[in-house]
Amino acid sequence: MGQKWHYDKSPGLNAVIRGVVRSAVGLHGWRVIGIEDGFEGLIGAPCWHELDLAAVRGILSRGGTIIGTSNRGNPFSYPVETHGKVELTDISDQVIENFHNLGADVLIAVGGDGTLRIAQGLFEKGLPVIGVPKTIDNDLQATDVTFGYRTAVAIVTEALDRLHSTAESHHRVMVVEVMGRDAGWIALESGIAGGADAILIPEIPFSVPDLCQAIRNRSERGSRFSIVVVAEGASAADGEKSLLKTAGENLGVERFGGIGQWVGDSLADCLDMESRVVRLGHLQRGGSPTPYDRILASRFGVKAVELIASECYGEMVALRGRNVESVTIASAVANINRVDPQGELVATAQHLGILVSRSTNL
Ligand code: F6P
Numbered sequence: 633m634g635q636k637w638h639y640d641k642s643p644g645l646n647a648v649i650r651g652v653v654r655s656a657v658g659l660h661g662w663r664v665i666g667i668e669d670g671f672e673g674l675i676g677a678p679c680w681h682e683l684d685l686a687a688v689r690g691i692l693s694r695g696g697t698i699i700g701t702s703n704r705g706n707p708f709s710y711p712v713e714t715h716g717k718v719e720l721t722d723i724s725d726q727v728i729e730n731f732h733n734l735g736a737d738v739l740i741a742v743g744g745d746g747t748l749r750i751a752q753g754l755f756e757k758g759l760p761v762i763g764v765p766k767t768i769d770n771d772l773q774a775t776d777v778t779f780g781y782r783t784a785v786a787i788v789t790e791a792l793d794r795l796h797s798t799a800e801s802h803h804r805v806m807v808v809e810v811m812g813r814d815a816g817w818i819a820l821e822s823g824i825a826g827g828a829d830a831i832l833i834p835e836i837p838f839s840v841p842d843l844c845q846a847i848r849n850r851s852e853r854g855s856r857f858s859i860v861v862v863a864e865g866a867s868a869a870d871g872e873k874s875l876l877k878t879a880g881e882n883l884g885v886e887r888f889g890g891i892g893q894w895v896g897d898s899l900a901d902c903l904d905m906e907s908r909v910v911r912l913g914h915l916q917r918g919g920s921p922t923p924y925d926r927i928l929a930s931r932f933g934v935k936a937v938e939l940i941a942s943e944c945y946g947e948m949v950a951l952r953g954r955n956v957e958s959v960t961i962a963s964a965v966a967n968i969n970r971v972d973p974q975g976e977l978v979a980t981a982q983h984l985g986i987l988v989s990r991s992t993n994l
Pocket of ligand 1: 703744767768769811812813864887888917
């Protein structure tokens, strides 16, 4: 398990924790403890605290998580210093031992593909595990949607609404960079909801000349401004994106950022219009979850407890249609949930006159 995985965070984490505790403690009379800072809390001296009904009072609407999180603690590839040299080491046996020493029976792992891959690895080593899908990028397979995603879309949509005023009154192109390293869901859905004129997503390489032409066409029709939404993982057809990733502190997992600025500069070079760039960054992951995410996260928490009651380990809770069901964690992490370039959502955007990466029908 030497790959580099990404670890996600999402509004709604506290709602999951509350759902688990209320149902496990209140309904079943079980004991729940919260492992602090993700898998980090099971490395070395375990860090945890009791999660009783009082501990989860008043947290439903709160962003973040009352037990902390971390994107550094992969027990299958953990930096261990020996004789002054740091080596990535498999310390999963220590994590499993620490877990059992706490007297715990089942681990609920709430996370995106990185966390859930680790959970699957621990499950394969015999640890009873239940998964809960969390990522604002909505890029996990086997669930219709992850919690946190709808909150991110709402935040970006509000930003686009606000940016329209400046774009329109100053006759500018506003480029808005949003999250989405592998999948363009946030860019696509918030772009549709926020009335964007162009949406650039990782799934379809974009072309600057097409984009410039589309903006010129709009100007000629009397709309002297444009809003361009670009996902951080989008790339120009000639592969410019690769310049914009940096190796992060997270065990070499790349940090994205900068494609928005690159697009803004490219547009300023080829258009007779001013451009401005806004990078929404971590604002998209912060603050209170929307009612949709509070409900989804609560349902996920309750379902996780149901799965424990029926001893369905190695399973992840998932929204399928209208129902919360369960799927294997293995199936959820097998592939990334990407936007289908030929799908109905992209077609809808195009029929609305939005340029989606390469299309030229604006
Ligand atoms: O996984 C969600 C995500 O929002 C990505 O789109 C983004 O690249 C990343 O998180 C940023 O993570 P960090 O908080 O480690 O900078």
